[in-house]
Amino acid sequence: MTTTDPWVDLLAGDRSLLDRTSTAERVADVLRQRIIEGALPPGTRLSEESAGRALAVSRNTLREAFRLLVHERLLVHEFHRGVFVRVLTADDVVDLYRIRRMLETSAVRRAGTADAERVAALDHAVSAGELAAEQERWRDVGTANMRFHQAVAGLACSPRVDETMRQLLAELRLAFHVMSRPREFHEPYLGLNRDLTELIVAGSTAEAERRLDEYFDAAETQLVDAYRQLPR
């Protein structure tokens, strides 16, 4: 038997580039992206007929894609009625912040074991946010903020945490899309993100965790308040 050569792992890592994905997954990717960027606002109905014709896929394939996104909680499926882009309730928003707080503060606590690359990801996200704010691209500030928190969760060095976090942040975008002002929900926290990054780089994880906890208090209150003043 041949011992594993060094380049084997390398190529194994390139397997994902091989384009071995089903149509349903790619359809789900497209829809997910459209939902995340707000092109398909919460409440939108996606009829199999129209969506299938628009994307040029069969109803069966489309339904497989729908199943995936329903499982990700980006769509809701009402039996015999169709699928809709999810409309978050205020309770949903509270819950999203609750689990985020658990995952992110735990990740910060274990930040000591994270490699340099993951710590650098924090800085990249913060810098991108600062640049976007300078240029008053508030939408991009929001995106950078999400990337920052994805990087915070990434400190846990856990593929499952990363995946869960991706889903949660995608879900949280649904909340922002029903509100009009993209600026005031993200800009105030740019400075904090910078501070957090420096604390983590310096190894002051306990202090970073405390500040992060405070951030969640403030952000959750702000978003939930704004959310409750909205429709229904």
Place this chain on the structure above:
Amino acid sequence: MTTTDPWVDLLAGDRSLLDRTSTAERVADVLRQRIIEGALPPGTRLSEESAGRALAVSRNTLREAFRLLVHERLLVHEFHRGVFVRVLTADDVVDLYRIRRMLETSAVRRAGTADAERVAALDHAVSAGELAAEQERWRDVGTANMRFHQAVAGLACSPRVDETMRQLLAELRLAFHVMSRPREFHEPYLGLNRDLTELIVAGSTAEAERRLDEYFDAAETQLVDAYRQLPR
């Protein structure tokens, strides 16, 4: 407009009893249960033909169910090759313990806000485990242990944490099914579970969190060691 009557919420809660579930979901439920209980061991190939004939559903419906379970990481999908019951790697087991540790310790820390019912769930699970151990039903001891940790996560009072935890524990079962001795992985922790419950009931969450963290150290080491000695 009519104001909402008191019984409306009641009936709304019964909506789930109305059996409005698709065939695909029920198929997924069946397969998930079979995987969890070990009837479909890791590595098993599920061909669309055989599974569809066995469950008397069409290939399309079956594929929708497969998609769900792949998304839950209980099945893996290899393009043009089929779906297989997932075979966890040692890294997977480490990762599962990592995210469990994050969620469960965080949940314990916030146990103060949990209602009495959720605290009682801890006791029920522990008692069920103790009874099963007395009668040497080791398989049930394992199930009770899982229920206990589900209840621990439940202290966070978060539907999303509950759902995530359900998935993680289902996934972890895959690890136990490739090992033969159901006893020694769960029995040693019965006493600890009892202690943890009493600490939480008494409000000593800090001490409970510390003990839980130690449990994860021990359990992870034990399982990963046993796992690494196994095939491949």
Place this chain on the structure above:
DNA sequence: CGGTACAGAGTTGTTGAACAATCCTGCAAG
């Protein structure tokens, strides 16, 4: 003997059509 090439069989990927079950709309009747 070890490795390559290739045909054949079996499985998956995707589509389109078909039909039953269900929901929605509008209108008529009470």
Place this chain on the structure above:
DNA sequence: CTTGCAGGATTGTTCAACAACTCTGTACCG
């Protein structure tokens, strides 16, 4: 204003078909 009901539209599910791909065994070649 509510109830009942026809009809049209949409979803739920199955089936059949075909393309694309994988797997297996065999023949071939060095």
